[in-house]
Amino acid sequence: MAAETAFVLYRWLLTEYNNPAAPLTTCRLLLSPTESEISARPEIAEVAEACTLDHFLRDSTEWRRDASDDNANVTVLYLAGHALERHREEQIVLMEDFGDGIGPLLRNSISTANIFNGMAPAGRQRNIALTQLYFFDMGRTRAVESARTELMSPSLVFDVEFSNLADPRSAVIFYASSSGQMAYGYSGGPTLFGDALLACLRGGAGRREEQADGGEAWVVSVHSLARALPMYVDRIAAAAEIEQRVVIGGSVNEAIVHYLPGPPPVEVALRVDPAAAHACTWVKIWNTADELAFEGRPPAPGDTFTLPAGVYRIVVETTAPTAWATPKPRWIVVEPPEHSIKVALTDAAPAQ
Amino acid sequence: MPLLLNEAAERGDAPGFHALIIGISAYPHLSQPTPPEPPTLGLRQLSSPAITAYRIANWLITRRAYLPVPLTTCRVMLLPSAVELAAGGEPLAALRDECARTQVLVEAAAWRADASRNADSMTLFYFAGHGVQRNQRDHVMLLAGFGRGIGPLLEDAIDTTNLLAGMAPTTARPKMARTQMYFIDACRVRPKVFARYEDSPSGKLWDVEVDIVDDRTAPLFHTAVPGAKAYAVKGKQTVFSQALLECLTGGAGREVEPRADGTPPYGVTINSLRESLPYHLDRINREHGTRARFEVQGGGYGGQRVIHWLDSPPLVDVTLELHPSEAHHHAGVRVVALNDNPDNRPSWDLAPVIPHPYCGSLPMGIYLASARIEPPAPYVDNGLAFSAIPPNHRVRIPLLG
Numbered sequence: 001m002a003a004e005t006a007f008v009l010y011r012w013l014l015t016e017y018n019n020p021a022a023p024l025t026t027c028r029l030l031l032s033p034t035e036s037e038i039s040a041r042p043e044i045a046e047v048a049e050a051c052t053l054d055h056f057l058r059d060s061t062e063w064r065r066d067a068s069d070d071n072a073n074v075t076v077l078y079l080a081g082h083a084l085e086r087h088r089e090e091q092i093v094l095m096e097d098f099g100d101g102i103g104p105l106l107r108n109s110i111s112t113a114n115i116f117n118g119m120a121p122a123g124r125q126r127n128i129a130l131t132q133l134y135f136f137d138m139g140r141t142r143a144v145e146s147a148r149t150e151l152m153s154p155s156l157v158f159d160v161e162f163s164n165l166a167d168p169r170s171a172v173i174f175y176a177s178s179s180g181q182m183a184y185g186y187s188g189g190p191t192l193f194g195d196a197l198l199a200c201l202r203g204g205a206g207r208r209e210e211q212a213d214g215g216e217a218w219v220v221s222v223h224s225l226a227r228a229l230p231m232y233v234d235r236i237a238a239a240a241e242i243e244q245r246v247v248i249g250g251s252v253n254e255a256i257v258h259y260l261p262g263p264p265p266v267e268v269a270l271r272v273d274p275a276a277a278h279a280c281t282w283v284k285i286w287n288t289a290d291e292l293a294f295e296g297r298p299p300a301p302g303d304t305f306t307l308p309a310g311v312y313r314i315v316v317e318t319t320a321p322t323a324w325a326t327p328k329p330r331w332i333v334v335e336p337p338e339h340s341i342k343v344a345l346t347d348a349a350p351a352q
Numbered sequence: 353m354p355l356l357l358n359e360a361a362e363r364g365d366a367p368g369f370h371a372l373i374i375g376i377s378a379y380p381h382l383s384q385p386t387p388p389e390p391p392t393l394g395l396r397q398l399s400s401p402a403i404t405a406y407r408i409a410n411w412l413i414t415r416r417a418y419l420p421v422p423l424t425t426c427r428v429m430l431l432p433s434a435v436e437l438a439a440g441g442e443p444l445a446a447l448r449d450e451c452a453r454t455q456v457l458v459e460a461a462a463w464r465a466d467a468s469r470n471a472d473s474m475t476l477f478y479f480a481g482h483g484v485q486r487n488q489r490d491h492v493m494l495l496a497g498f499g500r501g502i503g504p505l506l507e508d509a510i511d512t513t514n515l516l517a518g519m520a521p522t523t524a525r526p527k528m529a530r531t532q533m534y535f536i537d538a539c540r541v542r543p544k545v546f547a548r549y550e551d552s553p554s555g556k557l558w559d560v561e562v563d564i565v566d567d568r569t570a571p572l573f574h575t576a577v578p579g580a581k582a583y584a585v586k587g588k589q590t591v592f593s594q595a596l597l598e599c600l601t602g603g604a605g606r607e608v609e610p611r612a613d614g615t616p617p618y619g620v621t622i623n624s625l626r627e628s629l630p631y632h633l634d635r636i637n638r639e640h641g642t643r644a645r646f647e648v649q650g651g652g653y654g655g656q657r658v659i660h661w662l663d664s665p666p667l668v669d670v671t672l673e674l675h676p677s678e679a680h681h682h683a684g685v686r687v688v689a690l691n692d693n694p695d696n697r698p699s700w701d702l703a704p705v706i707p708h709p710y711c712g713s714l715p716m717g718i719y720l721a722s723a724r725i726e727p728p729a730p731y732v733d734n735g736l737a738f739s740a741i742p743p744n745h746r747v748r749i750p751l752l753g
Contacts, residue, residue: 088517088566089489117488120578142562160488162547167488167578168645179520179566214675214748223627227655245567248655251577252626252648288737311718311737313690331690331718333739 001185002080003033005137005194007044009078012198018259022074022131026066028059032081032096040188051081053095053108053155060157064119064128073129074257077115080191083138088179089113089249091136092143092154109154112136116173116250118158121165131255132171133222137193139182140175170253172222174229178245184237192244196232201257203264204228206309206336209256218260218309226252228337263309269340270298270305277324277345282317298343307334316343323347356409356447357426360466367472368424370529371412372463374493375405376451376481377433381499392499393484393543400584401480402432404537404593406442408478411597418661421474425466427459431496435587451496453508453555460557464519473529474659477515480590483538483582486546489513489649491536491574492554505545506554512536512572516650518558520566531657532570533622537590540576569654571622573629574647583642591644595632596625600659604628605666605716605742608658618665618716619658624742626655631669631743665715668740672700672721672747673709679751680708682729690718690737714740721749 010029017024030051031044038045049055067075082094090113097108112134121128176183176193185191190198201220205228209219230246237244272278278298285294288311299305315329324345332341360368377398381391409428416423431451432444449455467475482494490511497508512534521528546552575592576582584590604624610617626648637644672687674680684703688696699714703724717740723733731751738747 087562088520089513113489120488162542164542164544164579166580168580169577180562181565181567210746214673214746223623226626227623230655243565247650249650252571252650254627254630311739331737333718333741 001037001189001191002137003031003044004037004041005080005185005190006031006078007041007047008190008198009194012201013076016202018261019074019257020259021256022072026063028063030055030059036188050096052097053110056095056110057155057157060115064125064158067119067129068125069127071127071130074131074133074255075119075129076133076135078135078137079112080137080194083136083140084143085140085179086111086143091138091140093138104153106154110157111154112173114154114160115157116171117160119171120160120163120167120169122161122163123165124161126165130169131222131257132169133257134171134173134250135176135193135197136173137176137183137191140177140179141182142180167251168253169251170222170255171250172226172248172252173250174225175247175249176233176244178247181243181245184240184242184244192236192240193233193246196229196236199232200225200228200337203260204232204337206260206264208309208335218263219256220258220260221254221256222252223254224336225257231337264336265306266309266334266336267304267338268307268334269303269338270343271301271340272298272343272345274345275301277318280319280324281343281345282319283343284315284317286313286315287311304338307339309335314341314343316345318345355425356428357413357423359422359424363422363424365469367421367470367474368466369412369419369421369474369476370424370463370467371409371426371476371478372459373405373409373427373476373478374429374451374456374481375402376431376494376496377402377436378431379482379494379496379498381497381501391501391505393545395482395494395499397433398482398584399433399435399586400588400590401537402430402444403436403439403442403587404480404584404589405430405478406444406447407589407597408593410442411600412476415600415660418663419474420658420661421472424473425463427463429455429459439587453495453497453510456495456510457557464525464558467519467529467532468525468527471521471527471530474531474533475519475529476533476535478535478537480537480593483536483540483576485540485542485578486552488578491538491540493536493538495555504553505549506552509554510557511554514554514556514558514560516570516572517560519570520560520562520568521564522561523563524561526564528568530568531654531659532568533659534570534572535575535592535596536572537575537582537592539581540574540578541581542579569622569657570650571626571655572649574649575644577645577647580645583637583640583644585640591636591640591642592633592646594636595629598632599625599628599743602662602666603632603743605662607716611661616662616664618662620660620662621656621658623655625659628743665717666742667713668716668742669711669744670714670740670747671709671711671744672702672705672749674705674723675748675750676752677708679723679725679729679731680705683723683725683731683733683751685721685723685749687714687719687721689715690720716740716742721747723749723751725751
């Protein structure tokens with residue numbers, strides 16, 4: 001599932017990513033798929049080299065060099081696979097050739113903290129990308145005590161320069177799970193985190209952005225991802241009855257990541273209070289252009305319908321025979337990741 | 353006098369809010385004639401941390417009825433400067449503490465013990481004082497004993513890595529508060545002298561156990577980015593703390609799930625605080641000519657939790673402009689709240705729109721902005737519905753036909 005998820009995100013970058021300020025310029029992909037992943041999607045065996053230590057070191061070096069020529073650059077690093085946690089801010093990620101028996105146990109592994117620190121502005125890379133996104137899609141179970149000493153020797157990806165330069169990066173780390181926790185995936189499908197991430201990038205983490213010319217755009221940003229991604233993973237995990245919670249680290253400073261083609265669709269739940277009034281309630285929802293966006297009985301509890309993000313007027317009618325008064329129309333703002341409308345009905349005034 | 357408020361005995365194991373607030377302005381060993389580097393790193397006395405810490409504590413106590421769990425303990429350790437004491441506006445002298453590492457260890461241990469009694473509790477840690485950075489991710493807080501020349505350079509200091517790690521849930525403390533907020537209001541400069549040493553260990557608050565899943569929501573707000581300074585106005589509170597209090601009092605307000613007691617459904621969440629702080633900090637920076645930039649580490653699950661309830665809809669800074677700009681000579685604008693406004697009373701009735709763009713405040717809500725155009729101006733108004741959410745909103749009304 002790790003290789004497949006990485007491949008799907010790679011495809012998203014190639015075909016859907018849109019940021020005029022930082023167009024996709026390089027995209028490096030290393031995959032070590034399982035047999036079952038190759039069977040399900042044969043092209044992933046052809047499209048990338050294996051994620052061995054040598055390949056990773058080579059591509060990381062080139063990646064950092066490419067990222068170092070302009071502070072306006074944006075970098076993304078997605079890592080999925082086996083990992084151990086050395087401490088809360090450092091995972092040891094195992095490369096494909098981990099366990100080859102040559103050298104120290106963790107020679108074919110790398111440290112996420114070393115990568116993060118090595119991507120900071122410093123003397124020889126003072127123009128490095130200031131927007132950096134890290135997605136660490138892996139479990140964070142800790143090494144057993146007896147292995148602690150061996151964990152001291154993952155391979156370094158970068159030399160980290162001692163620097164007095166300020167580090168104003170927006171360099172956010174999205175960990176797929178809490179410290180000490182496992183990360184999960186769908187059998188024969190993507191990882192749970194990767195699935196949620198893709199949903200967020202496709203609009204689930206959309207937010208309105210005012211443009212310099214006064215117009216508006218819908219974007220996915222560091223802050224909107226930080227708000228939506230934990231909620232998506234939480235919702236999927238709850239449905240699957242597993243414990244997995246996204247944790248955010250690094251520097252969570254705002255930066256636009258991706259421009260959406262328009263207002264993203266939002267799942268809307270509509271709850272009638274009291275529930276007994278559900279059967280005699282009829283709802284109409286109008287957008288700001290006075291177009292009818294939804295009409296019908298409220299969906300059953302747990303069901304949702306979809307509206308494009310925006311401002312709406314909601315009109316509720318109660319059908320006879322009814323004991324409830326028709327509420328006044330209300331205006332609502334519908335924004336990702338989800339919206340819940342509560343229609344509160346009151347008793348109709350008694351006849352005089 | 354570190355305990356400004358202590359209701360731990362009355363509240364027992366019920367969820368509570370536990371604060372540990374430290375403000376060190378007067379560093380005793382920085383008053384001496386400047387010793388050769390490195391003992392004091394060239395640092396000087398400060399004039400804002402103690403008053404900043406006091407105001408944070410005072411805000412918590414004043415707004416205690418609006419915290420999501422009852423304020424149960426509030427520990428405050430202040431070492432005010434002569435400038436702050438001379439200002440005399442606040443009872444800083446009465447709260448004076450040595451703020452040496454031993455006292456901090458004692459108070460931190462008591463704070464952690466209180467926070468370990470219920471997982472639904474919340475904690476707040478605020479440190480204002482001198483800070484340095486040794487490597488990319490850490491932040492070292494210098495305590496009052498810093499520079500006394502005994503032991504390693506950072507003997508009288510604590511660091512954020514050890515602080516946060518020691519507050520994690522463990523087998524020994526399974527009921528540790530799962531919502532924790534940390535604010536380190538201090539510089540993050542990296543003195544070159546650190547490069548001379550193989551290691552620059554700081555003092556530890558506690559031993560760190562690692563044995564169960566760490567499912568905290570524990571954002572760490574640094575008031576400076578790595579390698580940069582934090583800012584303050586002499587004798588007044590720090591720039592960051594001003595922005596923080598603006599956010600907490602509504603500048604980061606959101607509509608949230610209503611409370612059971614029917615009070616207004618508005619509050620500040622961890623997410624909204626993170627999202628709104630830059631706007632307020634930028635405004636205060638412009639006011640004081642400072643260049644403060646903050647950094648948030650951590651968060652994630654639980655970011656939507658309310659950390660402070662509001663008693664009314666928060667105000668939003670709204671900028672309204674007409675497009676094209678020349679139209680403001682020929683059009684007036686009415687801005688009307690669309691909900692809970694039975695008489696359609698306008699919030700703004702601008703005729704003409706001067707100054708243009710027009711800036712003002714509106715309570716958070718949904719509005720309709722419509723223009724009245726004086727004929728024969730060649731403009732058409734279609735009305736524009738917009739949602740005003742803190743901290744700010746810009747409305748641009750297109751009037752081209």
